[in-house]
Amino acid sequence: MPTQTVLADLTTLPVPADVLALDARDPLAHKRDEFLLPDGVIYLDGNSLGALSRRVVQRVRHVTEEEWGRALIGSWTLGAQEGRDWMALPDRVAAKIARLIGAQPDEVAVGDSTSVNTFKVLAAALGVAAPERRVLLTDADNFPTDLYVAQGLTALLGGGYELRRVPADEVAAHLRPDVAAVLLTQVDYRTGRCLDLAAISAQARAAGVLTIWDLAHSAGAFPVDLNGAGADFAVGCGYKYLNGGPGAPAFLFAARRWHAAAPVALSGWMGHADPFEMARDYVPAPGARRFVTGTPMVLSLSALDAALDAFADVDLHALRVKSLALTDMFMALLDPVAERLALTLVTPREPAQRGSQVSYRHPQAREVMADLIAAGLVGDFRTPDILRFGFTPLYHSFADVYRAARGVQAMLEARA
CATH class of the missing domain: 3.40.640.10 (Type I PLP-dependent aspartate aminotransferase-like (Major domain))
Known part of the structure; x- marks a missing residue:
């Protein structure tokens, strides 16, 4: 079955009420709107390249059109008193x-x-x-x-x-x-x-x-x-x-x-x-x-x-709490099917020993990740056999995690 068919409706997959409740209580949920995330894609590769902030679009336009375009060389020192000099x-x-x-x-x-x-x-x-x-x-x-x-x-x-x-x-x-x-x-x-x-x-x-x-x-x-x-x-x-x-x-x-x-x-x-x-x-x-x-x-x-x-307004402790919650959920959703689907977890379960990603070994990791990316679930492959999924607390929701885990499961079942 083509990978696109397997995951065609992944981003609209119904999400259980308990997962939606986590998003409703998330103190960082509002941050998601500050980023430009493509429709139809679940992006889990922010540990390689972070998503585009709306602020960046506005700032780069201003720097190119106004600071460079109009002020030219003056921008090196112009606005120094206001903290805007290059x-x-x-x-x-x-x-x-x-x-x-x-x-x-x-x-x-x-x-x-x-x-x-x-x-x-x-x-x-x-x-x-x-x-x-x-x-x-x-x-x-x-x-x-x-x-x-x-x-x-x-x-x-x-x-x-x-x-x-x-x-x-x-x-x-x-x-x-x-x-x-x-x-x-x-x-x-x-x-x-x-x-x-x-x-x-x-x-x-x-x-x-x-x-x-x-x-x-x-x-x-x-x-x-x-x-x-x-x-x-x-x-x-x-x-x-x-x-x-x-x-x-x-x-x-x-x-x-x-x-x-x-x-x-x-x-x-x-x-x-x-x-x-x-x-x-x-x-x-x-x-x-x-x-x-x-x-x-x-x-x-x-x-x-x-x-x-x-x-600027983010409680860094809340950032860590959410990071661990996202990665915990992803592992918990894949735990029941991991052995059957030849997934071997290599990320520590102990919170203090875990960053903000989850990685699995799989004998066809390169091909599996290529299929996932083609279908709109963007993670990463690392040699020789690692599937890598990065979770960014600022813009990922618990619904993203649920849908991503179900997508990985569906893709591996289809390949099997």
């Missing part, structure tokens, strides 16, 4: 992200990509570590770009610097005297497993090891408390749960205690204390702004800035 845009966006990750505004820098920012914080961490510590420790199955950047930096430095990869469960046992820093992703991009940021940071600190956290799959999905955990550095992207759009600028975090000592490996002019002095020697700007490298990407930064406004 020069300060990275700092305004940083302040909005800081609230979501448990940081102070001057500890966050926004710009470049996650990969470039990973290079910056790795270099900074190695620069403040004791000279005899020359090992970067990481999860062997960490996100590939984190591994690639670390490989490149250690090769560039030479001199005995080494990237040491160990299983995530063995990180604590490898916090040895030769380790300078540990690089970990808080939420595993494949399984959705969430590491204990506070506990691991404490273990590393006790061993004299700096911590570098990748928040790509956690920032915006649930509250993060970097300062509460005593984290040293972190990075994250703007286009997943922050909904900043494809290729949105990334961010980095550097704890205040490292601002004076940590080297800035990419010391660009926008990280200078006075960029328009055009001095011939680099003098770092105060705070994390020193890690901003080149000219702000005004169009994409403005889009991210507008997208972040969706969080």
Whole structure:
């Protein structure tokens, strides 16, 4: 049976009264109207690319037509007193992200990509570590770009610097005297497993090891408390749960205690204390702004800035409560049929160990996901055999979850 036929009426599938009651009580339900969600589609891939905010459409139009189109170069400084100048845009966006990750505004820098920012914080961490510590420790199955950047930096430095990869469960046992820093992703991009940021940071600190956290799959999905955990550095992207759009600028975090000592490996002019002095020697700007490298990407930064406004009135605790409720429901609906349909859950059931996604192994995962996407149920496939479904508390309803679970079930039954 064609996949389109199997799921033709999925988005209008009747929903039980108890599920509708959950949506009626949801304190975040009104947020859904702030996003443009395509008709006939259940979108469960916001952990790869967040949905489009209506605010972003309006803001990008204004930036292109008015700020760029009419004010032209004047927009770099025009409106500075009202906080609308382009020069300060990275700092305004940083302040909005800081609230979501448990940081102070001057500890966050926004710009470049996650990969470039990973290079910056790795270099900074190695620069403040004791000279005899020359090992970067990481999860062997960490996100590939984190591994690639670390490989490149250690090769560039030479001199005995080494990237040491160990299983995530063995990180604590490898916090040895030769380790300078540990690089970990808080939420595993494949399984959705969430590491204990506070506990691991404490273990590393006790061993004299700096911590570098990748928040790509956690920032915006649930509250993060970097300062509460005593984290040293972190990075994250703007286009997943922050909904900043494809290729949105990334961010980095550097704890205040490292601002004076940590080297800035990419010391660009926008990280200078006075960029328009055009001095011939680099003098770092105060705070994390020193890690901003080149000219702000005004169009994409403005889009991210507008997208972040969706969080302004959101209780981050309520965000986490809803995330866990959505993922709990999805697993509970598929539990009775999982074994029969060859689905093996790889996402932890324990709430504290779960991000905002649910992943299953399936022997034909690539083909199954292709069929689901063709039929309007958009999730994600990750090698070698993982079906990945992301849940965004700001715009997903419990009705979405019910219909998605029934759609997965119907698709697998049809294939069988």
